[in-house]
Amino acid sequence: MRVYSVGEINRYLRELLEANAVLADLWVSGEVSNFSESAAGHLYFTLKDESSQLRCVFFRPKTAVDLENGTAVMAHGRVSLYEVSGALQLYVDLVQPEGVGLLHLEFERLKAKLEEEGLFEPARKRPLPAYPRRIGVVTSPTGAVLHDIVSIITRRYPLVEIVLSPTQVQGDGAVGGIVNAIAALDNTEGIDVIIVARGGGSIEDLWAFNEEKVARAIYGSRSPVISGVGHDTDFTIADFVADVRAPTPSAAAELAVPDRADLQAQVQSLTQALGSGLTRYLALFRQRLDELTRTVSTCLTGSLAISHERLRARELELASLSPLGTLRRGYALVQQSSTGAVVSRLEQVQRGDTIDVKVSDGQFRSRVTGSKKGLQGWMNSLPSSKP
Amino acid sequence: MDEQLTFEQALERLEKIVLALQDGGLTLEESIALYEEGMGLARICNERLNAADLKITQLQTEFGQAPQNGDEPLP
Numbered sequence: 327m328r329v330y331s332v333g334e335i336n337r338y339l340r341e342l343l344e345a346n347a348v349l350a351d352l353w354v355s356g357e358v359s360n361f362s363e364s365a366a367g368h369l370y371f372t373l374k375d376e377s378s379q380l381r382c383v384f385f386r387p388k389t390a391v392d393l394e395n396g397t398a399v400m401a402h403g404r405v406s407l408y409e410v411s412g413a414l415q416l417y418v419d420l421v422q423p424e425g426v427g428l429l430h431l432e433f434e435r436l437k438a439k440l441e442e443e444g445l446f447e448p449a450r451k452r453p454l455p456a457y458p459r460r461i462g463v464v465t466s467p468t469g470a471v472l473h474d475i476v477s478i479i480t481r482r483y484p485l486v487e488i489v490l491s492p493t494q495v496q497g498d499g500a501v502g503g504i505v506n507a508i509a510a511l512d513n514t515e516g517i518d519v520i521i522v523a524r525g526g527g528s529i530e531d532l533w534a535f536n537e538e539k540v541a542r543a544i545y546g547s548r549s550p551v552i553s554g555v556g557h558d559t560d561f562t563i564a565d566f567v568a569d570v571r572a573p574t575p576s577a578a579a580e581l582a583v584p585d586r587a588d589l590q591a592q593v594q595s596l597t598q599a600l601g602s603g604l605t606r607y608l609a610l611f612r613q614r615l616d617e618l619t620r621t622v623s624t625c626l627t628g629s630l631a632i633s634h635e636r637l638r639a640r641e642l643e644l645a646s647l648s649p650l651g652t653l654r655r656g657y658a659l660v661q662q663s664s665t666g667a668v669v670s671r672l673e674q675v676q677r678g679d680t681i682d683v684k685v686s687d688g689q690f691r692s693r694v695t696g697s698k699k700g701l702q703g704w705m706n707s708l709p710s711s712k713p
Numbered sequence: 714m715d716e717q718l719t720f721e722q723a724l725e726r727l728e729k730i731v732l733a734l735q736d737g738g739l740t741l742e743e744s745i746a747l748y749e750e751g752m753g754l755a756r757i758c759n760e761r762l763n764a765a766d767l768k769i770t771q772l773q774t775e776f777g778q779a780p781q782n783g784d785e786p787l788p
Contacts, residue, residue, distance in 0.1 A: 484767040485719075487767075491771075491772045510772045592724070601748075
């Protein structure tokens with residue numbers, strides 16, 4: 327047996343209270359009394375009902391709180407012990423007027439909390455794969471939702487495998503079931519996208535999708551998540567945290583896969599582009615071929631003309647070299663009549679020799695009557711050397 | 714032509730071929746070869762779209778074997 331100090335017992339009690347999960351996060355409804363506000367801005371009050379009272383403290387509310395004695399409120403916070411006075415207190419972090427509805431209050435509280443943590447950040451949303459191969463579906467294995475999802479995907483894009491991760495979607499086991507179902511898909515190879523879906527219902531029916539554990543499971547999943555919960559007017563925390571929010575389960579299925587009809591049209595237009603691409607190519611090659619053919623024949627004609635010209639020049643050259651040409655220019659060929667030897671020097675003839683003189687159109691016979699050495703003064707009378 | 718191509722792979726290759734044909738710079742043989750490959754890919758795309766048969770598998774979760782609990786509100 328030992329004796330405890332007051333401080334020891336109070337610390338022990340505080341630790342005991344703070345270790346309790348229910349007391350760490352709870353809503354309490356009651357009527358406000360003994361309301362007071364400290365100079366530092368802290369609010370002190372008591373919540374009471376017909377038979378009991380609970381001391382409350384609200385440290386420096388971030389937003390203005392409209393409290394007065396007699397107001398019926400719901401306060402959210404944690405219960406602990408103030409060691410200094412030994413008082414059991416509710417440490418309040420949120421106060422709402424009674425009548426707003428607990429679920430609504432809880433929804434707004436969790437939404438604000440997760441938003442501040444960054445779970446809804448647009449920058450964090452992951453894009454959906456354009457052509458998924460394996461689609462995980464977290465929903466009830468029976469009922470209209472799975473049937474709708476299967477029939478929509480069958481119609482739009484049956485190239486996929488649907489991997490159903492079955493779970494209860496309402497009731498006590500729903501939260502754990504959804505969390506486990508997402509985890510099971512995360513442990514399955516090749517899941518490209520996950521649809522988390524549930525049909526329409528009351529806010530209580532959909533409540534599992536407003537639970538923090540489900541929100542964190544969606545946020546933590548390896549594959550991008552499409553939420554399709556309830557009708558298009560229902561917004562759940564799961565919708566805010568999902569990578570894509572679909573208004574309904576059917577819409578989630580449509581967002582998950584492309585439409586086969588669109589793809590067929592796309593393939594059709596690509597086929598046409600292929601045909602016109604080749605046609606254009608062939609036309610280009612044909613055009614180049616035509617151009618080349620034209621160029622070749624132009625070159626050929628040109629080179630023929632050049633050859634003609636050169637031929638004509640050669641002919642002229644030949645003509646000018648022929649002895650006949652020379653004779654036409656006025657020169658004469660002299661031969662000894664007796665021997666036929668061509669006379670090119672004085673010594674080849676004697677006075678009295680008969681010689682034959684050939685000119686351009688015939689010949690005549692002459693006799694040598696005299697000679698004289700040298701050609702001085704005679705050059706000027708020569709016929710032009712030009713043809 | 715690889716007959717094991719998925720729809721996505723065949724479509725991607727087909728898009729590249731159309732771009733190549735539109736860009737120019739190919740020889741006649743290359744352009745005809747690409748055209749033929751493209752037509753084969755278009756056929757594969759259409760086959761994949763038309764012949765596909767949706768597959769459904771179910772994971773064994775704790776709930777997988779449990780009594781059914783549908784979307785209808787509980788009684």
